[in-house]
Amino acid sequence: MRIKALLLILSSAWLSACQTMPGQVPQTPKPGPKTPPVSFDLSLCNGPSGTLPANNGSKVSRESALACTQGVQYLIAPALNSCLLSGFGPRSNRLHGGIDYQGKGRTAVPVVAAANGIVVINKWRTDLGHWIVLDHGNGIYTGYGHLKNASDKQIGTKVTMNEPLGMMGATGNAADGLHLHVEFRKGVLRQAAHGGYFNLKAFDPYDYPERC
Numbered sequence: 001m002r003i004k005a006l007l008l009i010l011s012s013a014w015l016s017a018c019q020t021m022p023g024q025v026p027q028t029p030k031p032g033p034k035t036p037p038v039s040f041d042l043s044l045c046n047g048p049s050g051t052l053p054a055n056n057g058s059k060v061s062r063e064s065a066l067a068c069t070q071g072v073q074y075l076i077a078p079a080l081n082s083c084l085l086s087g088f089g090p091r092s093n094r095l096h097g098g099i100d101y102q103g104k105g106r107t108a109v110p111v112v113a114a115a116n117g118i119v120v121i122n123k124w125r126t127d128l129g130h131w132i133v134l135d136h137g138n139g140i141y142t143g144y145g146h147l148k149n150a151s152d153k154q155i156g157t158k159v160t161m162n163e164p165l166g167m168m169g170a171t172g173n174a175a176d177g178l179h180l181h182v183e184f185r186k187g188v189l190r191q192a193a194h195g196g197y198f199n200l201k202a203f204d205p206y207d208y209p210e211r212c
């Protein structure tokens with residue numbers, strides 16, 4: 001009897017030692033929603049103006065240098081080695097319908113195609129100087145103003161993302177000096193040659209996600 005009782009005590013002690021309370025069970029961490037890595041830091045130029053996209057002090061941090069609108073993925077800063085000078089939105093009682101970028105150190109840098117596309121406008125404008133517009137399909141267009149010289153990309157030319165379109169300049173009415181004014185627009189382009197481009201709706205690329 002004594003041995004049986006001893007065994008019973010021992011086995012119950014062993015059981016309780018092996019049992020763990022629910023809260024003590026080591027948990028394997030469940031994979032949560034993945035935080036996208038920030039790999040694109042765009043610095044603000046000296047004296048930025050207008051409505052700036054949400055920024056972290058002196059820079060804009062995003063997962064990447066891309067944004068996606070209507071299934072088209074494009075570069076939001078299509079000027080190499082540049083900083084953000086002015087954002088999209090109200091500026092001096094007017095709507096600034098594009099984004100201004102400046103070469104770091106106020107240098108002229110290459111302006112590149114934001115995405116694959118076709119040249120639909122390449123002309124001189126008194127306001128935008130040497131001006132070129134690309135059609136990226138899906139009703140997405142980008143326009144690049146104040147280029148130093150007329151782009152050598154003729155109307156109908158196919159371009160690929162990152163392909164140089166010309167050098168940043170200050171042609172036309174570039175009150176801020178050397179900079180790229182780039183526009184992102186959507187809609188159906190009719191009569192590109194007769195200003196139909198400006199009937200397209202301008203949008204802020206910083207409002208769109210990085211990925212499609």
Ligand SMILES: [Zn+2]
Pocket residue numbers: 086096098099100180181182
């Ligand atoms: Zn501008």
